[in-house]
Each structure stands twice: as C-alpha cells, then as structure tokens.
Amino acid sequence: MDALLWLSFGGPDRPEDVRPFLENVTRGRGVPPERLDEVEQHYLGFGGVSPINALNRAAISAVEAELAERGIDLPVYFGNRNWHPMVEDTLAQMAGDGVRSALVFPTSAYGGYSACRQYDEDIARARAAVGDGAPELTKLRHFFDHPLFVSAFADAVRVAAEGLGEYRLVFTAHSVPVSADAASGPPDSGGHRYSRQVAEAARLVAAELGVREYDVVWQSRSGPPQVPWLEPDILDHLDALHGKGVPAVVLCPVGFVSDHLEVVWDLDTEAAEKAAELGMGFGRAVAPSGDPRFAQLVVELVREHLSDAPVRKLSDFPVAGCTVNGAPCAVGCCEPAARAGRRRLD
Structure with missing residues (x-):
C-alpha cells in the first residue's frame, strides 16, 4: 500500500x-x-x-x-x-x-x-x-465495536457526567427511515444492520461504565412526516424522561465520530435548550475524533x-x-x- x-x-x-x-x-x-x-x-x-x-x-x-x-x-x-x-x-x-x-x-x-x-x-x-x-x-x-472506540466514549461520558449527581445515560445516533434500516442488512445479516450496530455500541459503552439502564434514541430526522423513521427522537425522549422525574441526562452521540454541525445543533443547541426548559441537568459526551x-x-x-x-x-x-x-x-x-x-x- x-x-x-x-x-x-x-x-x-x-x-x-x-x-x-x-x-x-x-x-x-x-x-x-x-x-x-x-x-x-x-x-x-x-x-x-x-x-x-x-x-x-x-x-x-x-x-x-x-x-x-x-x-x-x-x-x-x-x-x-x-x-x-x-x-x-x-x-x-x-x-x-x-x-x-x-x-x-x-x-x-x-x-x-x-x-x-x-x-x-x-x-x-x-x-x-x-x-x-x-x-x-x-x-x-x-x-463500532473496537475497544478504543468504546473506551474513548466511556471516558467522555464520565467527563460529561461530572457534577450532575443522578443522571440517565442516553445514546444518540442519526435516524434513518425504517425501510432504510431494514435495507442495511439482509435478513440473516446478524450485525450488519445499522440500528443493531448502534445498539451494540451503546451496550458496550454502558458495560464499560458499569451502567445497566440506559436508552438509545435518534436525532436529525429530516424526511417527510408520512415516512416512518427510527424513533424515539431525542427531544421527545427528553419530555418522556422529564415526565418520569429524571433529574439529569448525559447524552452520548455514539453514532458519530466527530462533533460536526448535526451534533452541535441537535444536541448542544436544541437538546440542551429543551433540557433547560424542563429544568433537567444536562451533559454531553464529546465524540472521539x-x-x-x-x-x-x-x-x-x-x-x-x-x-x-x-x-x-x-x-x-x-x-x-x-x-x-x-x-x-x-x-x-x-x-x-x-x-x-x-x-x-x-
């Protein structure tokens, strides 16, 4: 090479x-x-x-x-x-x-x-x-399952959670149409499918942190409303967590390798503003690039x-x-x- x-x-x-x-x-x-x-x-x-x-x-x-x-x-x-x-x-x-x-x-x-x-x-x-x-x-x-990728995210969550006390760990990734996710791997593809890989990466990061309960949600939907996309959306999920009395959240953008505009806008802007509106503590783990x-x-x-x-x-x-x-x-x-x-x- x-x-x-x-x-x-x-x-x-x-x-x-x-x-x-x-x-x-x-x-x-x-x-x-x-x-x-x-x-x-x-x-x-x-x-x-x-x-x-x-x-x-x-x-x-x-x-x-x-x-x-x-x-x-x-x-x-x-x-x-x-x-x-x-x-x-x-x-x-x-x-x-x-x-x-x-x-x-x-x-x-x-x-x-x-x-x-x-x-x-x-x-x-x-x-x-x-x-x-x-x-x-x-x-x-x-x-997505490389130990260095997982450990970098785990440490980023630890930093983001400092000073928050009790919090809910929420992993985010870019949403796609449900049909697109189904097309991201044939029926017998095991771990090829996008949503399964995201879920596995989240599981691995949570395991390294010793966190047993967490959520995987989606962000950045941009398609027509009549087309089903992967859900729940991060903003809707913050509302749901608030309704359950969750005092704080740490968002981990496990679906991304860098803090590009969609991460900064969807999480640092919209999600942070939503959390503030709900009176929830907020932390966001940095992407690993x-x-x-x-x-x-x-x-x-x-x-x-x-x-x-x-x-x-x-x-x-x-x-x-x-x-x-x-x-x-x-x-x-x-x-x-x-x-x-x-x-x-x-």
Whole structure:
C-alpha cells in the first residue's frame, strides 16, 4: 500500500458555500426547498462554516503522527463526498503522485447506506473519474465495536457526567427511515444492520461504565412526516424522561465520530435548550475524533492490512465493511439512496 485516503462527508467553509453544499448533498432525493432553508440557517448561525473539515484535518494530523511513531511510511490524503476537497480531485492528485494502491478510512463506524455503501459508491465514482491509472482502493472495516472506540466514549461520558449527581445515560445516533434500516442488512445479516450496530455500541459503552439502564434514541430526522423513521427522537425522549422525574441526562452521540454541525445543533443547541426548559441537568459526551485513541484506532485498522495485525473487536457481530474498489461487501446489503432514503446533511 502506498497511501491512506481519509474519506469523509464534507461541509462548507464559507457562508456562500452553504447552499451549494446542501444542494450537492440532497441532489435527486426530493428534499423540499423549505427543509434546505431551515438547515441553511443552522449553518449560517455558526458563521456558515461546518466544523467537520477542521475536525477531519486535526484527526488526520494525529493519524500522521501515530503512523510516524510506529515507523509506518504512509502519506495521508483527504477527500470528501459533498464538498472540497472532493474525493475525485484527491484521487487524481494521488494518481499524479504515483500512488498505485491505497487504504481508505471512511469517517463512519457503522454499516447502512450513507454510513457505508455510499462510501463504496464514492470510491467507484472517483476511480471512474480518474480513469486509467486510478489507484486500487481498499476500504477499511466497520469499527463500532473496537475497544478504543468504546473506551474513548466511556471516558467522555464520565467527563460529561461530572457534577450532575443522578443522571440517565442516553445514546444518540442519526435516524434513518425504517425501510432504510431494514435495507442495511439482509435478513440473516446478524450485525450488519445499522440500528443493531448502534445498539451494540451503546451496550458496550454502558458495560464499560458499569451502567445497566440506559436508552438509545435518534436525532436529525429530516424526511417527510408520512415516512416512518427510527424513533424515539431525542427531544421527545427528553419530555418522556422529564415526565418520569429524571433529574439529569448525559447524552452520548455514539453514532458519530466527530462533533460536526448535526451534533452541535441537535444536541448542544436544541437538546440542551429543551433540557433547560424542563429544568433537567444536562451533559454531553464529546465524540472521539480528537481523542488520541481515535488515531490509534485508525492505525490499528491500517495495520490489519499492512502487517496482519489482529482484528480487535468486543462484539460477536461479523466483521464487515471492508471492500475493494467500491464493490459492495454483501449482496442485498445497504440498498442505494433511491430505496433506502437520505440520512444526513452534515
């Protein structure tokens, strides 16, 4: 292997980028303009800049340092699905630099269409755009059950809970249409299905914390009301917990690897305001991309391919997500967007 490609979602860097970025994300998916207007205001409320690109670059720097410390000579390139640097341009640069084969780290721990198979499509599209001479690309596996991912979240919960006293632990992940979740793994797929992987990651983090009772809820729904999505929604769930007399909550965004705009808006803004309105104590665990263990995790995944390092995982779910040149890893798994529905805007 000649390089590592860090493949992510992308986000605007300037206010004038916001609308074109959102149009890229939702092209061909029937998202109503008023929904784009709403999300555009979220971005503009933060200066028109998504945190995701800066978070990715910081994580890449940490991975580069970890690779160097382990004596692994592997340059890291950065490409996005929806905004600059676009993955097609990055792959062309890689080809021009003489890269012939590379590993790909997608910034999602899970299966599902947008979290997994769409990255396969990104890889295939970028290779087609570059044409002859495009590097061979091997996408790294899912890592929702990796011990470093789990321990980073567990410690983040401990920090978020300081000073709260009694609290309820609530895990959150991006909601998807129920039909999309069903399409994220064939009936006999065991741990391939997105919602099952999220539930397992939550179970593992809670177990490390010694917490026996917790909740898994969903955030960031953006589809039409007549289409069923995974529930309960985090805001509705806070109302329900308040009705049961729960004095405080700690939210753990276990479905995300970084504190990008959807985490900051849905949890630090809307959920925090809801908790304050209800008189509930509130804490939010940070996502792990800035934790040193995250860079160590990425390098461990790389070493599984470079030096046959052991696969470290805490669940009995099957290892999945590793693909070559964008070939889907399982027949009937993670159906395309036309059938599975749209997932996220950041």
